Amino acid sequence: MKNSDINMRIAILGLGEAGSHFARDLAALGIKVQGWDPDPQRLLPADFVLAASNAVAIQGADLIFSVNLSTVSEQVAREILPVLQPNQVFLEMNTSAPGKKQAVADILQTSGVQFVDLAIMAPVPPTGIRTPMLAAGPGASLFQQRMTAYPLQIEVLPDAEIGMAAQLKLLRSIVYKGIAGVIYEAVEAGRAFGQEAYIREQIRSIIGGKDELIDRFVEGTYMHAARRKEEMAAVVEMLETQQLDPLLSKATRDQLEKLVKARKY
DSSP states (O other), rough: OOOOOOOOOOEEEOOHHHHHHHHHHHHTTOOOOEEEEEEOOOOOOOOOOOSSSSSHTTTTTTTEESSSSSGGGGHHHHHGGGGOOOOOOEESOOOOOOHHHHHHHHHHGGOEEEEEEEEEEESTTTTTSSOOOOSSSTTTTHHHHHHTTTTTTTOOOOOOOOOTHHHHHHHHHHHHHHHHHHHHHHHHHHHHTOHHEEEHHHHHHHHHHHHHHHHHHHHHHHHHHHHHHHHHHHHHHHTTTTTTOOOOHHHHHHHHHHHHHHOOO
């Protein structure tokens, strides 16, 4: 059902799987959506306004969703800085280490923009804009307030500094992506030795569920390897700032890197 608020305008920077899904869902809610991506390949709403650049895309927007890879997040911030306005809310949604979130905030500080460290806490498909999100930083409460009329699941971390939402997401990723990586490797090994049924039985004895659950772990690891590789790289970066040696997180990152390379050839 569309919302009666016809004045809301949202810019989405990065139109990959998550960004394009958000665009379709927000448009279905009656929100005007615009944005930019250097190579948009996903389905977008019929009335989506594709701008000529990041800087053009954010002009006139109430909220700015930055849904890119962590590797370009600071570059995007520098591109939009000259045209940002204090009444806008900037949502740093890239999966980055807390330090990278703060670095982006530092770049944008002189604009006076309301900054939000926003962590997407589950796979975007199939729930889209209804995917649970954690929000931290000075603009978090304002973001939640502006979206109260819409069916978003936003949890604001009270008085949390920028990077706290990212920190909690990445701590969770150690478990979720690590388990997914182990299951992927175990099934791959079972197939190689002609013992897939046996290894699946062992996996079910630990995680419960049925083969469909195992398949989701395996397929998700393979299909989303590029995004998850960036996520685990951020985990490693975060843990190393605390003088920890993230052996298993590094292994998960390297496994995903191997899958990314395998898919390119």
